[in-house]
Amino acid sequence: MAIYFVPLTCICAGGSCGAGDGPNGVPKLMDLLDEPVPGVGTYEDFNTIDWVREKSKDRDRHREIATKSKESVLALMKSISDAFSGWLLMLLVGLMSGALAGGIDISAHWMTDLKEGVCLNGFWFNHEHCCWNSNETTFQERDKCPNWKSWAELIVGTNDGPFAYIMNYLMYVCWALLFSFLAVSLVRAFAPYACGSGIPEIKTILSGFIIRGYLGKWTLVIKTITLVLAVSSGLSLGKEGPLVHVACCCANILCHLFTKYRRNEAKRREVLSAAAAVGVSVAFGAPIGGVLFSLEEVSYYFPLKTLWRSFFAALVAAFTLRSINPFGNSRLVLFYVEFHSPWHLLELIPFVLLGIFGGIWGAFFIRANIAWCRRRKTTRLGHYPVLEVLVVTAVTALLAFPNSYTRMSTSELISELFNDCGLLDSSQLCNYANVSVTKSSSNALPDRPAGQDVYTAMWQLSLALVFKMLITVVTFGMKVPSGLFIPSMAVGAIAGRLLGVGMEQLAYYHHDWVIFRGWCSPGADCITPGLYAMVGAAACLGGVTRMTVSLVVIMFELTGGLEYIVPLMAATMTSKWVADALGREGIYEAHIRLNGYPFLEPKEEFSHKTLAMDVMRPRRSDPPLSVITQDGMSVEDVESLIAETSYSGFPVVVSHESQRLVGFVQRRDLVISIENARQRQEGVVSASRIFFTEYTPPQPPNSPPPLKLRGIMDLSPFTVTDHTAMDIVVDIFRKLGLRQCLVTHNGRLLGIITKKDILKHMAQMANRDPDSILFN
Numbered sequence: 001m002a003i004y005f006v007p008l009t010c011i012c013a014g015g016s017c018g019a020g021d022g023p024n025g026v027p028k029l030m031d032l033l034d035e036p037v038p039g040v041g042t043y044e045d046f047n048t049i050d051w052v053r054e055k056s057k058d059r060d061r062h063r064e065i066a067t068k069s070k071e072s073v074l075a076l077m078k079s080i081s082d083a084f085s086g087w088l089l090m091l092l093v094g095l096m097s098g099a100l101a102g103g104i105d106i107s108a109h110w111m112t113d114l115k116e117g118v119c120l121n122g123f124w125f126n127h128e129h130c131c132w133n134s135n136e137t138t139f140q141e142r143d144k145c146p147n148w149k150s151w152a153e154l155i156v157g158t159n160d161g162p163f164a165y166i167m168n169y170l171m172y173v174c175w176a177l178l179f180s181f182l183a184v185s186l187v188r189a190f191a192p193y194a195c196g197s198g199i200p201e202i203k204t205i206l207s208g209f210i211i212r213g214y215l216g217k218w219t220l221v222i223k224t225i226t227l228v229l230a231v232s233s234g235l236s237l238g239k240e241g242p243l244v245h246v247a248c249c250c251a252n253i254l255c256h257l258f259t260k261y262r263r264n265e266a267k268r269r270e271v272l273s274a275a276a277a278v279g280v281s282v283a284f285g286a287p288i289g290g291v292l293f294s295l296e297e298v299s300y301y302f303p304l305k306t307l308w309r310s311f312f313a314a315l316v317a318a319f320t321l322r323s324i325n326p327f328g329n330s331r332l333v334l335f336y337v338e339f340h341s342p343w344h345l346l347e348l349i350p351f352v353l354l355g356i357f358g359g360i361w362g363a364f365f366i367r368a369n370i371a372w373c374r375r376r377k378t379t380r381l382g383h384y385p386v387l388e389v390l391v392v393t394a395v396t397a398l399l400a401f402p403n404s405y406t407r408m409s410t411s412e413l414i415s416e417l418f419n420d421c422g423l424l425d426s427s428q429l430c431n432y433a434n435v436s437v438t439k440s441s442s443n444a445l446p447d448r449p450a451g452q453d454v455y456t457a458m459w460q461l462s463l464a465l466v467f468k469m470l471i472t473v474v475t476f477g478m479k480v481p482s483g484l485f486i487p488s489m490a491v492g493a494i495a496g497r498l499l500g501v502g503m504e505q506l507a508y509y510h511h512d513w514v515i516f517r518g519w520c521s522p523g524a525d526c527i528t529p530g531l532y533a534m535v536g537a538a539a540c541l542g543g544v545t546r547m548t549v550s551l552v553v554i555m556f557e558l559t560g561g562l563e564y565i566v567p568l569m570a571a572t573m574t575s576k577w578v579a580d581a582l583g584r585e586g587i588y589e590a591h592i593r594l595n596g597y598p599f600l601e602p603k604e605e606f607s608h609k610t611l612a613m614d615v616m617r618p619r620r621s622d623p624p625l626s627v628i629t630q631d632g633m634s635v636e637d638v639e640s641l642i643a644e645t646s647y648s649g650f651p652v653v654v655s656h657e658s659q660r661l662v663g664f665v666q667r668r669d670l671v672i673s674i675e676n677a678r679q680r681q682e683g684v685v686s687a688s689r690i691f692f693t694e695y696t697p698p699q700p701p702n703s704p705p706p707l708k709l710r711g712i713m714d715l716s717p718f719t720v721t722d723h724t725a726m727d728i729v730v731d732i733f734r735k736l737g738l739r740q741c742l743v744t745h746n747g748r749l750l751g752i753i754t755k756k757d758i759l760k761h762m763a764q765m766a767n768r769d770p771d772s773i774l775f776n
Contacts, residue, residue: 039672040712043265045212047648048598048755051301051737053714054266061260085258086271086305090313092254093275097247098320101282104228104239104246105326111232112409115175116168117150172234172407173397179233180393183226183480184386191222195479198223198245199298200591202276204599205248206269207300208737215252215272223249223481230480231409233393234400236472238410238486244279244298245481247317251275270306273299277310278317280554283485285321287314289554296550297588300602301737335411335418337559339528344519347527348570350503354496354536355571359578361491362543365473366583370590373477377594385479392478396471404428405457405464410490413464417493417533418559428457429497429529450505458498465494477591484587488544489537496536500529531567534559539571543579546586548572596772598755606730608765613722615729615761616743616751625751627653630662631693635674635707636686642671651742651749652692652713659748662692664717664740665709677707719744720753726761733758 041057043049069079110126119130131145151171152164159168187194193201193214201214213219227242251271255261261268276298280290291310295302376382400406405413421430431453450458472487504527506513507520520526538555542548552568555561584604585593592599618625626641628650641650649667654660677684682705689699689706692713699706719742720729732738733755740754760770 040669042668043210044668045210047210048739049208049210049265049737050739051208051266052718054264058260058264058267061264082260085260086309087312089251089254089258089261089271090274090309091316092257093247093251093271094278094313094316095320096250096254097243097275097278098282098317099324100224100246100250101243101317102321102324102326104224104243106324107228108231108239109326109409111179111228112234115172115232115234117148118154119148121147169401172401173394176233176235176393176397177390179229180235180389180480181386183229183233184389184478186222186226186229187479187481188385191216191218192479193219194223194226194481196477196481197241197483197588197591198248198481199241200588200595200597202245202248202272203298203300203588204592204597206272206276206298207599208265208269208739209598210265215249217249217253220246220249220253227481230482233397234407234409235393235396235478235480235482236410236468236475236487236490237480238483239481240280240283240485241483242481243283243483244276247275247279247282248272251278266301269301270303270309273302273306274310274313277314280550281314281317282321283483284554284558285318286554286557287311287318289550289557290314292550292553293547297545297547335415335559337418337420337530337534337561339420339531339561339564341526341528343528343531343564343567344526346515346519347503348567350499350532351535351567351571352574354492354499354532355539355542355574356578357495358492358536358539358541358543358571358575359580360543360582361469361495361540362488362546362575362579362587363582365469365488365544366585366587366590368473369476369587370594372474373591373594376477389478389480392471392474396475399467399471403460403464403467405460405494406467410486414486414490414493414533414537417497418530418537420528420530428453429501430454431457449508450501454501458501461494461498465491465498468494476587484544485541488541492536492538492540493533494536495540496533497529499536500527500532503527503532504529531561531564534561534564535567535571538568539575542572542575544587546576546579548576593768593772598759598773600730600734600755600759602734604762606727606762608726610726610761610765611722612720612724612726612729612743612753613750615726615757616722616753617757618751625651625749627651627656627659627749628665628690628692629653629655631689631691631697633690634686635684635688635690638670638690639674639686642667648754649740651717651752653749661717661719661742661744661747661749663713663715664742665692665713669712670709673709673712674707681705681707717742721745722750726758729753730758730762 041053065075065079065082068075070076109128110124113127117127119125119127121130127148130148150159150164150168152167153159155171156164156167158164193211193216201211205211205214223242223246227239227246230237231239251274252268255268255271261271273294277287277290277294280293281287284290288311291307291314294310295307299306376388381388405416408416416427416429419427419429421427421432431451432448468487468491472484472491476482476484476487507516507526510516511520511526516526534555538551542551545551551572552565555568556565589599589601626645626647628638628641630652632655647667649664650670651664652662654662684707685704688704691706691708692710694710696706696708717740718732718736718738720732722743722745724743729741732741738755740752742749743751743753756773759773763770763772
């Protein structure tokens with residue numbers, strides 16, 4: 001028996017056809033299943049992707065490649081290149097992100113120093129590099145060299161006296177205002193999406209939401225430039241969160257080089273998950289912490305394959321950054337520490353106290369920052385972003401300059417606070433009263449009484465703590481790139497150092513107390529204030545972001561303090577418990593809710609006893625559900641339905657009377673298919689019938705050609721019965737990443753539940769405004 005395969009586009013009611021009508025005068029039938037129509041299967045802006053459909057498309061593509069690979073050597077080579085393309089893409093993302101991060105670090109360091117002076121050997125040298133080559137620099141005054149001139153020395157001729165101080169003060173404020181003005185102006189003019197941290201939006205995008213342009217070329221270019229300007233302006237913000245956004249932009253742009261990632265939204269999100277890991281890897285020099293950060297905090301869907309690729313990409317990025325060596329210390333890490341004495345079990349009490357402080361500060365910061373951002377959105381303050389940035393910069397610069405600990409960049413401040421005082425340290429924090437010290441082989445010193453400089457430093461740090469806590473609240477969320485990691489760590493590091501010095505003095509003067517007896521003898525190095533600063537930094541960052549495992553790994557990779565994992569774990573866990581007791585949301589989840597993004601939080605439990613029928617639309621008072629029948633509607637009827645409604649898709653039923661479900665069709669696919677048919681198929685008019693059936697019934701001789709759209713219909717839409725518990729429905733939406741789910745009763749269609757309906761219902765159950773969910 002001979003079997004003939006005929007393309008579906010050539011099948012018509014008469015049995016065979018040619019270029020125009022069939023031989024019996026019956027119009028040719030067009031089927032969109034066989035020939036892919038450009039745009040079908042894609043999504044509009046501010047819509048959620050259908051994970052199930054995207055994964056199914058990828059499986060079909062993979063199956064086709066595997067089948068063809070057995071037919072020829074060329075097809076086999078294509079199959080191998082397809083399998084290898086994911087790893088190649090990870091390599092490119094790692095290289096590009098590492099190179100950009102190195103450039104950002106070097107530029108930000110130079111421009112931060114530019115506020116205080118300039119190098120005569122070459123204006124492109126920062127303070128540290130300028131003094132490296134000088135032969136006239138002494139060890140005690142290593143920051144002073146004839147090649148580096150402050151602005152007062154250049155303009156007035158001297159660096160001493162009140163006039164020189166005022167000149168330096170004025171130049172500091174002017175440079176800060178210039179940098180912040182350039183940053184906010186570039187963001188406003190060229191890439192509005194380049195502002196903020198970027199992590200809340202990336203979390204939303206990874207959950208399946210589409211925000212076109214958020215990861216585009218312009219956003220990447222402007223975010224990279226303005227991030228350097230914003231950090232250099234001295235505002236209380238960091239570059240670590242925005243670097244995650246920069247890495248994701250790199251990944252999204254590079255995805256367009258590979259067909260399988262360009263055409264599949266779910267596959268692209270796997271790459272973006274790996275890019276988030278790369279962002280943290282280059283921000284902190286913490287590749288393993290980056291992978292765990294992506295897994296714990298950012299990613300919605302994280303298969304094992306993505307874990308391996310994230311690890312590889314983070315490795316490549318860290319290697320690239322190490323090759324560039326932006327910190328000039330031949331180390332990858334930002335705050336390398338070397339503590340000389342081990343911690344004691346009883347020190348867990350102050351470490352837990354730091355955890356409690358971190359949790360309380362985190363909860364306070366989230367509430368205060370969200371209240372300020374809501375005020376910005378709902379009042380006239382939001383209409384003047386440039387003025388707001390300039391005012392906050394002016395206040396920050398005016399208050400920061402007099403205090404040496406707020407004048408220096410936040411990264412330098414944290415580095416100094418983490419530092420363990422050694423014999424060679426000239427820092428004000430290490431200026432203890434002289435005690436006869438037998439110089440041991442190590443750089444460690446015994447606990448000593450604090451000198452006058454240390455007490456002065458404590459007062460300055462106390463003022464810096466209050467300043468950082470208040471100014472960060474209004475800075476995070478402005479229309480410039482702003483990260484939260486470094487400001488949060490600075491608050492914790494200051495609090496930790498203050499507590500550490502307090503404990504050190506207590507141990508020195510009261511070493512006979514019960515808590516110190518037995519492990520802290522006179523002349524011993526018992527307390528390490530730098531360790532307390534490190535633990536405090538972790539506690540405050542944990543309180544704000546609610547990170548746990550990834551935070552501890554980032555902290556020990558960041559500092560190299562591997563033996564201090566237990567204090568870090570104790571403080572981080574305490575901080576999370578305390579912060580969760582005061583408010584369930586971390587800062588990123590709070591900003592997602594503030595912006596109304598349709599993000600279904602995987603960590604949030606749904607504990608209410610409601611049913612699918614309570615949430616589905618239409619409600620009792622609503623008009624009936626808009627549906628399409630499988631064979632009874634014309635092009636005009638469908639176009640009228642599309643024009644009258646704003647729904648993202650329509651259920652297809654057998655008839656209006658039976659309401660038996662056949663499938664589901666997306667609005668965008670319908671519009672594109674009808675437009676395409678009008679252009680490509682002769683004779684399609686408003687009166688043409690639309691069929692979603694497998695076989696098309698014979699048409700009257702003079703009727704216009706019909707349109708067969710079965711190919712764009714989802715034949716297996718997810719359905720639940722009207723008595724399904726909502727906690728099960730929420731789980732289905734979370735774990736399968738659904739856009740919508742149809743509700744049936746005995747096989748008859750009753751209604752539909754979308755992701756937005758679920759989010760509104762959850763908001764209602766939590767006594768929040770359901771209309772705060774803004775998008776489809």
